[in-house]
Amino acid sequence: MPGVAIPHLPASLQGVVNLPANLQDPPSRTELGRVSNLANHAGSQRKDNIITDDDLGMVVGFQQEVSTAYGAAALGNAIALAVGIGPGGLAGAIAAAVGPAVAAAVGPAIAAALAPVIQRLDNIETKLNRTLSFAAAAHNRHQVDGNLPNRSFEVVPFTDGTMPPAALPNLVNIDIIRQLSDVDTRAYYRGYGGTANNLSMPKKREFIRVAVGCTVEL
Incomplete structure (x- = not known):
């Protein structure tokens, strides 16, 4: 296929x-x-x-x-x-097959068996x-600076795999990175793995620029 x-x-x-x-x-x-x-x-x-x-x-x-x-x-x-499989997943299937009491008794063993999975x-x-x-x-x-027609940046997930919250501006071009408020800068900096709290805002924005793959200097 x-x-x-x-x-x-x-x-x-x-x-x-x-x-x-x-x-x-x-x-x-x-x-x-x-x-x-x-x-x-x-x-x-x-x-x-x-x-x-x-x-x-x-x-x-x-x-x-x-x-x-x-x-x-x-x-x-x-x-x-x-x-x-099915409603209730594996636990539900076991309970349906052997009864709730037996399922509860073997629950810890099931959990241990599933741990590697x-x-x-x-x-x-x-x-x-x-x-x-x-x-x-x-x-x-x-995508250069993200400002050319049909060449905007894609939103890069945070280091934990989550997408930036809807309250934050989407970093689709360099201008948005440059114009980030201090609050939004801190949020993106932490989201992309920044840990140096005493870093200046311009340097935090530079960190963000690199994290999202922008190759044009701020």
Whole structure:
């Protein structure tokens, strides 16, 4: 079944990695690796002025789509494994099969048995969040200052994987970063992992600029 659509690649990138005509849905680990290699080739070719910024942005966007689809599928599989099937999940299924009293008695054993699965789920979620953050920042590094038509920044998740609260302005271009209030600057600085409370506001905004992948100086 076709998955993420493969864009029309520049001639110099066609055939540099062995991509199928259509990606699986969801993409396989092998396909994810090949798309990552494609993005690396695109970065090298951009440095050599073989392809344009738009070409590179297209490839990075494609890589982001594939990474997101792969990570979402892995997370979904882990959730299904962790919570079981049907209403009430695994615990509900056990209670229905053996009765509430027996289910309550074996509850601690069930929890212990599920602990490795839950840990695996947490690990997958962490990796997915890191992938999404990396992909968004990588995309932004090729959007100049975010002010060109159709070249705004993508919002980069915080280091804990959550999206910035709706009360904060979306950092879609460098002007918004420059105009952040002190309160919003502190919130973004902490969200992106900043810990030096005595850092000046301009330096905190510079930290934020780097965290979201903006390559233009403030």
